[in-house]
Amino acid sequence: MDLATLAMIMMNKASKMGLPAGGGLSLFCPAGDLGQPPPAHMGIPPPYQLDSKLAAGLARTPMYPFPGGTYPYPMLSPEMSQVAASWHTPSMYPISSAASGFRSPYPTSLPISSSSLSSELYRFSPTLGGGLGLGLSPALVPAPPSKVDIFSHHARSQAEKSGGGGSGEKASEGGGGGSKEQNKKPHIKKPLNAFMLYMKEMRAKVVAECTLKESAAINQILGRRSGRSRASNEPRALGGRERRGTPVMWCTRVDTQWHSLSREEQAKYYEKARQERQLHMQLYPGWSARDNYGYGSKKKKRKKDRGPAELGGIGP
DNA sequence: TCGCCTTTGAAGACA
DNA sequence: TGTCTTCAAAGGCGA
Incomplete structure (x- = not known):
């Protein structure tokens, strides 16, 4: 992506930020002059992904307005900003699966290694959100978090995955109660499909x-x-x-x-959702959808319990 | 205040 | 491997 394209994306994004949600969707434009919706990355509201309660606490945190982003993408460094922006170029997926060490089902092309991600990205692990200036522009962060902090979420997730460390954080931190754990561990939401x-x-x-x-x-x-x-x-x-x-x-x-x-x-x-997943994987390496299973231990949808009539029996 | 409703898709769990 | 389950968003509404 050249600079002109990048600038255009940013300008479009900036202009969209002031528009009402869904505005500019030519699909419904009364004039009907375009007949095509704008690129999918143009019309998404500002990023938001953390649990609303947590998001409230992060409300003052400047976030990188990743075009179409869904997560509370922190204000990234110029380098990372360019990377993020470049993800909107088709066939450009930044993840180096071999380097980053987490699954990456998609082809990669951007030369991003784990070193290039480094603390610049990992520092924004939600685990740090509470008191370490999550999302603050690097310029505003006096000192980078320690390595332990940087990888805490990842490490914990891995520990939980491997079963080592005993039932992981859920047992050790939650102490059997989910609420306490939730207070400590920010809820990383699934990327949107x-x-x-x-x-x-x-x-x-x-x-x-x-x-x-x-x-x-x-x-x-x-x-x-x-x-x-x-x-x-x-x-x-x-x-x-x-x-x-x-x-x-x-x-x-x-x-x-x-x-x-x-x-x-x-x-x-679909492409946009794929990019969201990619970015999510980069921001929260080690995160698994399983982490959110039973979140709050209250939302238990039981479609199977619904009668066939309610299910429609009219599926595709 | 909590959970259901409703949709599709992704991903984990399980047989 | 195939099927099932859960969770993402969203806001009104019943309990």
């Missing part, structure tokens, strides 16, 4: 066009498959809402279904 990224972009549009607020209804609109559950646009009640007597009217004012997107359009989001 393609559909989630798409939903994030389109939500505002659906809210505006359909005057809907309920996320369940919005998600249903965005994710519905044509012919899957309904042949027409008659009002439909959500499962739960139906039980509660609150039918959700089907919105016909926008055509926002994920499945109605062209392959190219969907590919943008």
